[in-house]
Every structure is written in C-alpha cells, then in structure tokens.
Amino acid sequence: xxxxLTGACETTSDNITSTDGEYxxxxxxxxxxxxxxxxxxxxxxxxxxxxxxRTSGRTxxxxxxxxxxxxxxxNGHHSSxxxxxxxxxxxxxxxxxxxxxxxxxxxxxxxxxxPELLMWGLTKSxxxxxxxxxxxxxxxxxxxxxPETKMILRHELSxxxxxxxxxxxxxxxxxxxxxxxxxxxxxxxxIVFVLDATEDCSDSINLLVSSVQQLYSQGRNIRFEVLxxxxxxxxEPDRLERYSSIQQKVTVMLHECSIEEPLIxxxxxxxxxxxxxxxxxxxxxxxxxxxRALENMLDLVTASTQLDKIFVCDISNxxxxxxxxxxxxxxxxxxxxxxxxxxxxxxxxxxxxxxSVLDSMSNCTIELSIGLxxxxxxxxxxxxxxxxxxxxxxxxxxxxxVNLNVxxxxxxxxxxxxxxxxxxxxxxxxxx
Numbered sequence: 001x002x003x004x005l006t007g008a009c010e011t012t013s014d015n016i017t018s019t020d021g022e023y024x025x026x027x028x029x030x031x032x033x034x035x036x037x038x039x040x041x042x043x044x045x046x047x048x049x050x051x052x053x054r055t056s057g058r059t060x061x062x063x064x065x066x067x068x069x070x071x072x073x074x075n076g077h078h079s080s081x082x083x084x085x086x087x088x089x090x091x092x093x094x095x096x097x098x099x100x101x102x103x104x105x106x107x108x109x110x111x112x113x114x115p116e117l118l119m120w121g122l123t124k125s126x127x128x129x130x131x132x133x134x135x136x137x138x139x140x141x142x143x144x145x146x147p148e149t150k151m152i153l154r155h156e157l158s159x160x161x162x163x164x165x166x167x168x169x170x171x172x173x174x175x176x177x178x179x180x181x182x183x184x185x186x187x188x189x190x191i192v193f194v195l196d197a198t199e200d201c202s203d204s205i206n207l208l209v210s211s212v213q214q215l216y217s218q219g220r221n222i223r224f225e226v227l228x229x230x231x232x233x234x235x236e237p238d239r240l241e242r243y244s245s246i247q248q249k250v251t252v253m254l255h256e257c258s259i260e261e262p263l264i265x266x267x268x269x270x271x272x273x274x275x276x277x278x279x280x281x282x283x284x285x286x287x288x289x290x291x292r293a294l295e296n297m298l299d300l301v302t303a304s305t306q307l308d309k310i311f312v313c314d315i316s317n318x319x320x321x322x323x324x325x326x327x328x329x330x331x332x333x334x335x336x337x338x339x340x341x342x343x344x345x346x347x348x349x350x351x352x353x354x355x356s357v358l359d360s361m362s363n364c365t366i367e368l369s370i371g372l373x374x375x376x377x378x379x380x381x382x383x384x385x386x387x388x389x390x391x392x393x394x395x396x397x398x399x400x401x402v403n404l405n406v407x408x409x410x411x412x413x414x415x416x417x418x419x420x421x422x423x424x425x426x427x428x429x430x431x432x
Contacts, residue, residue: 114156115287116166116187120211121194122204123148123172126229126271130194131155131169133271134280134317140271152184159284159314160321160383162415176206178214185215185222192283193226197242197268198233205246209253216259223263225283226250232270243268274318274334281320281333290414294322297414301407302326305400308372309388312411315340315357316382336386339366339374358384367391379408 119127129143135157153169170184185191191211195204208226215222228246231239247266254262267279285291298310302324309328312321318337343364347357362378375387385404 114165115189116168117283117287118185118188118191119167119169119194120181120184120191121172122196122207123174125172125194125196125204127172127192127194128153128169129271130227130229130269130276130280131167134277134319143271159317159319160312161380163284163288163314163321165284165287173207176203176210178207178210181211181214185211188222190223190225190283190287193224194229195226195246196230197228197246198230201246201249205249205253208250209257212254212259212262212264213257216257216262221263223286224265225279225286226264226266227269227276227279228266229269229276231268231275232272239268274337275330277318277337278320278330278333284319285322288321291322293414294411295325297407297410298322298324301403305403306393307387307389307400311336311386312379313340313384313386314382315344315384321383332388335368335372335374335388339364339376339386340384342366343376358382377404377408379411 119131121127128146128149129138132138132143132146133140135155149169149171151171155167155169156164157167158164168184168188170180173179193208193211195201195208208224212224226246228243231242234242243266250264254260254264265282267275267282269276269279288294294312298312301307302310309324309326309332311323313319313336314321318340320333320336343362344357346364351357358378358381360378362376362384364374364376366374368374371391373389373391373393375389377385377387379385385408387404
C-alpha cells in the first residue's frame with residue numbers, strides 16, 4: 001500500500017485543554033500526537049478497489065481484505081515509508097496480528113477486574129430480551145419466545161477487545177419488593193433498571209425509588225441507568241410526554257427521600273429499532289475509565305480535519321464505545337448501524353469463512369443521497385472507526401488515511417498507557 005503525501009502537518013499540544021490526568025499521562029508518555037492540518041481533497045476509490053453497489057439511492061464503495069489496492073494521488077508521488085525508511089504504516093498483516101496479540105495479553109493482565117451491571121426491574125419488563133438481542137444476536141421476534149427468568153444468570157461480555165464487563169440477569173419481582181435485592185446488588189457497579197412503558201408504571205417507579213433509597217442508606221451512590229422500554233407500544237406523539245412524566249415522578253420522590261443528586265439517567269428504548277443499541281452504548285461508555293481520553297483524541301481529529309463526526313464502534317454488537325463531543329442526532333447513530341450491517345453483509349459474501357469480519361485492510365465507503373459520506377476503517381478484529389463527512393468537503397484521502405492510522409494506533413495503546421508496552425509509531429511534522 002502506498003501513500004502519496006501532500007499538505008502540511010502540525011502538532012496539537014497547544015490545543016489540549018483537558019485536565020484529565022490519564023490523558024495527559026498518556027500524551028507525555030507517547031510524546032505529542034500529530035494531526036493533519038491541511039486537508040484538501042477527497043478522492044473516491046477506483047472501481048477495481050472493491051464492489052460498487054447502488055441501493056435505495058445510495059452509492060456504496062467497499063474495499064477490504066478481499067482485494068488489496070494501491071491508490072495514486074494528485075501529487076504523483078508514491079511513498080511507502082516515512083522519513084528515512086523507518087516506521088512503515090503498511091505493516092504486514094502478520095505483524096499487526098502479533099502486535100494485537102501482545103496488546104490483548106498485556107491488557108488482560110492490567111485489567112482483571114471488570115465492572116458488573118445488574119439488570120433490575122419488574123418481571124417481564126424485557127431485561128433478558130435486551131441481553132439476548134444485543135449480545136446473543138437474537139432477532140426481536142425470537143426474544144418474544146423467551147421464558148421468564150427463574151434463576152440468576154451471569155454473563156461475561158465484551159465490547160471490542162478491551163472493554164470487558166459482567167452482566168447479572170436476575171428474576172424480577174412481581175411487585176415493588178426489595179426481597180433479595182441486597183444479595184443481587186452486593187457486587188454490582190451499575191444498575192440497569194428496565195421499566196415497561198406499556199404498563200402502569202406506578203409499581204416500577206416505586207421499585208426504582210426504593211432501590212435507590214436502599215443503596216443510598218448504605219452509603220453506596222451507585223449509578224442507575226433507567227431504560228423506559230417497549231416504547232414502540234406507546235403512540236409516538238405521547239412518547240416524550242411519558243418520558244418526562246416518569247422522570248419527573250422519580251425526581252420528586254427521590255427529593256422527598258432527601259436524595260438530591262442521585263446518579264441516574266433515563267433512555268427511551270425499543271428492541272425494534274436502534275434506540276436500545278444507542279442507550280446501551282451510553283451505559284457501556286459510563287463503565288470505561290478511558291472514555292474522557294478517547295473523546296479528547298477524537299475531538300482533536302475532528303478539529304484538525306473536516307470530519308463532521310467520528311465514532312469508535314464494536315461492529316459485532318453495534319455498541320459505540322466513544323465519539324467526539326459534538327452533538328449528534330439519533331438518525332446519525334442509525335446510519336452508522338446501517339453502515340455496519342452493510343459491511344458485514346458484503347463481508348459474508350466476499351470474505352473467507354475462516355477469517356474475522358475486520359482485518360488490517362478493511363474499509364468501507366458509503367455515499368448517501370442526502371450529501372453525506374460514511375467511511376468505516378478497522379481498528380482491530382472487532383472494532384472500527386466510522387467517520388462522517390459532507391460530500392462537498394475537500395479532504396485529501398491520503399492525509400486522512402495517515403491521520404486515521406495514527407488515531408488507530410493511539411486508541412489501541414490508550415488501554416495500555418500504564419504498561420511497559422513499546423511506544424507507538426511516531427509521525428513528525430515534516431514528511432517527504
């Protein structure tokens with residue numbers, strides 16, 4: 001793979017305003033990151049670089065491990081090395097796999113303790129269905145046939161390679177009873193409370209408030225993530241009103257219990273759309289110690305390029321591990337989930353059955369009729385970057401690719417900031 005480099009690069013140490021200790025420790029260990037400043041034009045991939053599809057007004061270009069390509073760029077140069085021939089960006093796939101195995105083993109030693117989420121709420125509120133839909137790949141229709149949970153089920157799960165956690169799925173009470181709640185919540189770090197929006201919410205709200213009060217009286221200010229679930233069963237114009245009513249009732253009742261600032265978030269969710277993935281993405285992000293550092297890194301990339309939005313996504317579960325801090329509409333998240341679905345479908349057709357969905361050559365470009373371009377690029381075998389930019393943006397593809405390679409490497413090594421893992425590849429301000 002060759003990179004024709006044009007434009008200038010700049011360091012961003014002057015732009016870093018974060019006070020996050022972990023992030024600054026990471027930057028000081030790996031020097032200052034270099035981000036691209038002069039981004040001029042975006043070139044579409046050649047027809048030979050992948051399958052070209054057009055569906056529902058969308059033009060799709062895909063290129064992955066199915067076919068290796070080299071792209072000539074406007075300046076006419078093809079440089080396969082940086083500076084004096086060291087630090088090649090086009091590492092062989094074998095080297096990348098060995099490097100990834102080293103990262104995986106190191107991180108496993110560094111983070112043996114995993115956050116534990118307790119799925120809590122009245123019986124038949126949809127707790128088990130959520131787990132099966134997201135992590136066991138059941139369809140929404142299949143989850144309707146699941147039996148009522150009668151015993152405690154503990155799941156060891158992961159999003160991507162490095163974000164690992166436990167979920168405890170317990171039998172829900174039929175009324176607002178806290179029987180066995182202390183035993184269930186003894187080791188949990190977050191409680192995911194599932195509330196059925198199609199039923200009378202009085203018992204669910206009482207159970208939620210009682211649970212918060214019980215833990216607060218024990219000096220445990222645990223975060224509650226409240227899923228106002230099955231919202232598809234509520235008439236669309238009434239959904240926001242239902243959300244506001246439940247949130248207000250809970251807030252008032254907690255205030256009456258002298259609990260002024262509980263750690264509690266509310267989400268509208270359904271298994272029939274992407275809302276459950278979006279909500280669970282926020283829940284997973286709240287378990288990540290590296291979230292602030294990841295957001296800062298993504299902010300630096302979007303600020304130094306013309307990318308409108310960038311996500312780090314686990315393509316297996318469609319969970320967003322991080323994004324830059326620009327506001328985002330839910331429709332954008334749905335588009336990103338669609339990108340993942342399209343890529344996985346094409347990979348299943350043209351890929352090898354024995355290989356993973358993502359590898360070091362994986363990428364996918366989708367051009368939408370609404371004027372947006374969605375670009376997917378691998379980070380490791382389960383995680384990808386999804387970039388969103390406007391079609392008319394003048395971005396140099398070669399420089400964007402170098403920039404994203406640096407980001408890719410930094411994201412993997414962020415999880416090892418406190419280890420003795422070898423430093424990243426360095427890219428200097430001047431390139432030939």
